[in-house]
Amino acid sequence: MSDTAITLPPAGGPPQASAISEAVIRIAGNSQDGIQAIGGFLARLAGRSEQEVMTFMTIPSTISGGPSIFQVRIGSGEVLSSGDDADVLLAFYQHSYDGHIGSLKKRGIVLYDTDHVQPNQELLGEYSHVGIAISSLTIEAIGGTGRDKGKNIFSLGLLAKMYDLNVPKLEKLIGERFSGKDTTILNNALTAFHAGYNHSLGNVVETFKFMESAGKGASQVVMNGNEAIAYGVIAAGVRFGAAYPITPWSDVMEILRRELPKYGGSFIQCEDEIASVSMALGASYAGRVAVTGSSGPGISLKAEALGWGVMAEVPLVVINVQRGGPSTGLPTQVEQSDLNLAIYGSHGDCPRVVLAPAHVEDCFYTTIEAVNIARRYNVPVMILSDQAIATRIEAFEMPPLEKICQDITPDLTPVEDYKPYALGTPDGTVTRVVPGTRILSGRYPIAGGLEHDEYGHPSASPKLHTQMTAKRRLKLQSLAVTLPVPEVYGAAEGDVLLVGWGSTQGPIKEAVDRARAAGENTSAINIKYINPLPPGLEEIFSRFKHVLVVEINDEGLYGFGQLASLLRSRFCDPKIRGITKTDGLTFKVKEITERVKAAVASATCKA
């Protein structure tokens, strides 16, 4: 709820419905409670109601159980982040209550399960406490011992009542979710939902009603970042992939394994990460651009083969769903610490393209773009997603699939002659001729990792290595000049420019909105093209007094964060500094605004 919309319930009066423009709901429980399902229902409902939605979740890296949260922010207007503080906390256990009550706004509402939670007496005055015997009421409603099963749907009913949500739409969503299963399961779910919905919240708490959404008119689709990447792969025309399971990448490969056969394609689970990248390169070499992906440790393992793709000029798309590192690190938490690995990983001068999608919709379109850059420039392209974007759910406009789905089947028409590594083309590229193509000159290409002549045959000639190194570099330079200048969010010039990449875009934009509302002259850009960098950055930087790069990695290690280091080395501009953190969590808006103030103050002191 925005601060302007919140209305305190009149003491002792009947519950009243306040109009709100947005709400942040945090659900805290254990990972097996199905709290992601509640969040998922809320997110899908928002999507179908033309509202904006963004979610945030944490999951333990245990096999089963462990504390988990799901936060969903629904808004009638633009939703840029999953929200700093919650309006409502739904706490299933004592640890959920104790651990997350602090994330509530002042006078926020905590709904807690009286079967498991003993509220803190000292906090009774600070937050609206609503105790409901969620566990026993669920068992009363649907019977059975079923441990804690169903209480998530019961709680969804409570929230539906509280926010006056559209019941028929929710029933439909529940029906879709449990379709194909035993009808008693669906009936139980609906019974639990209605039990929650009809449970009296008493007059302790007000209810809310979302204001009419600005209305996008178009139908929306609701998914998380990993889904968006997987379907982007399919839309781009990729029909082969290979990978090895690793969190948080795995669900991309699960989706592709399940979906690609519908399109005549295959996704292969390999024995290891190296086999995966090698198999994908083999398929790419043989025709259509193929895809592999992983997270942190798996990407490290793929580095050598990636270098082969650069040397042999074979296109490939590598998806890196970043997690906390180094080594096994934080498998289920977010970090943006693979930027250096993405750009520099693999030995030698090894130019490849690196793109970072900023939100879920961007994951879909960036993946298509990555495939097309790989094809156009015969180069490996890495997509730097992260755990936060992978697991968060957003609603976005239904893509015009007829228009964007592409067929990238290779052309096997015989050619006269083919030099795979022809020197002297304007942008360093040639159109690939793949196996199965007859070459009438009788000279056939070899794709190899050795430095080579124009036909691909080995050569250690000093001149050729110089020329071929320049050729590989030229491809990236040619791509760079075609890239759009990043759009400045906020005024085109001012005091502070926040620079972000990837999933931090939302909170950064919201920080800009807050700063500008407070009269501060702050703007932001998001750098999607990490390598090569887009044109125009130096000029944009020149219009601001401070350039602060916001990223989730350790600037203490390098002096600056990973992107900030890159920008400083590229532009030699001492006003580029960083705002970084390494707590495994996404940036909150207020973290950014506070750190900006501190950074500006420290620079002013020094001056």
Added chain:
Amino acid sequence: MSNPANTSVIETVAALPAGIRKPLTKKEISSDHPTWCPGCGDFAVLALYFKMIERRQLWQEKITTVSGIGCSSRFPYFVQAHGAHFIHGRALSFASGVSLSRPDLHVFVFGGDGDAFSIGGNHFTHTARKNIKLTYVVMDNWVYGLTKKQTSPTSPLGFKSKTDIWGAVDYPINPMKQAISAGASFVARTTHSNPNHVLQMMEAALDHDGFSFIECLSECVEFYDGAFDASNPRKGGKFNLVPADHDVTDEQAAYKLASEPFPGHFGIFYKSTKPTKNAKEATVNAGAMEKFKGLKDWQILQKTFDRMK
């Protein structure tokens, strides 16, 4: 394919009618002069590959030659056809990507013992177990040649190399046992010193629908001279063919043959007709595509997205 509206699937292309194209000659199919040392056993394997292509009327657009790293892995550069020289140990994974996405091509992989059984050991096991359709010829010389005489995974105990100056201490891998136990569906053994036999094995491998593995002894005259003399009648050794009564479908019998001391027997040790991964994936796809018959790719995706509203 059952679903012509979908992305076109590259399928087996019908062979041209006889007489339109003459079989490739050695001159047309040979490329760079091999960089191998004079007397290297690998020359024989290359010559017999050419011979097989010529005899079986394979065309450059129907085959792909893939290798990893090592002396023998220079192979694709010497063949005038589509080919790839991949990274050390991963040739099989790369070739699997070609094989699984291009049913119209026959993929031949050449490599050495280090590439196959040391750095690439994991891929050997899994490519064999998945029965991916391709032919893998390992030119086994019992030594690392390209890096100039270090111990290889097949070096016999006591072999003196630069990394075991006192003689190899690690027990060697038995490639034939390894292949059989991993589930390879065609396992054969030959030696460079018997060209006709090499050709026979290559042709049998070509005809096999599945993962076909040939261990071909290939002497390194520079760093392991005389290693295989005991198998070469011209050097006073014995070349024993697999006994005529050997049942190639009998895994235990094959394992027994593989356990014999050097020089052992030569020929096909094991052969089975289990379905390939290529065929299994095609079956999965046929089932999945059946439900979307007549729909274009974007319409299939639209159906999925409609459920995500």
